[in-house]
Amino acid sequence: MRFKADPADYRLDEAQHLLVVRWRDGHESRYSFDDLRKVCPCADCRTAEEPRGGLQVLTGPVVRRGEIRIVAISPVGRYALGFRWSDGHSTGIYSFDFLRELCPCEACRLGAG
Template identity: 40%
Template sequence: MSHEGIRFITEEEARRAQAAESELSVEAKTPAKVRVDKTGGTGMEIEWKDGHTSRWTFGWLRDACPCATCHDEREKSGRRPGEAKAKPQTLLPMYQAPPRPESVTPVGRYAISFHWNDGHQSGIYSWDYLRRHCGCAECATAP
């Protein structure tokens, strides 16, 4: 019996997949306040209507870009949203500026979009996507 085409997932991946399938309440995926610290370069914070607060660094957000190109690249390399690409090992690594948005734009009432300093701008970060990828300790241990 062949196991070709069968992919075994970790318990963590199974938990995340189950969480992704569960429906979030309207309050859980509706922001009350959104703060983007372009000047300080620290990242983004959202206070949700259900009282929860989520925070992301710009590095995490850039590495979690939900556009089709970035999603496919992450999937092929086995990376999760927010996980950085492996840097090639070279004798003299090239300097790369840290990710920062040059502009931030609301997308309707359901998302936010960034024009990154590396020129990338096709990702639309829905409120649902961001809430599902909250990296706080409470959300990381939630069933």
């Protein structure tokens, strides 16, 4: 595993609907629940049609922006996190590499460009 994608700490900010990951290199990433749910890497979500307007969940209701929540986080080995979502979905496995690449902060977005 690359040093970059090694998390020191992670927590949920329920008030702001954020997952906050602090990495061992000192960087901090803040992911909105909406965005995380949208990029769910599981097979079901990746083969679902592109959502229009809302987050279309294959077997569940359409969830509007700001409504989705993470109700539980479970570590998957040492390399990933699994989330249980308020819409009942829980099959996505988010590797730390994936999360690090996903970091929405300006520095990372510019670096990725």
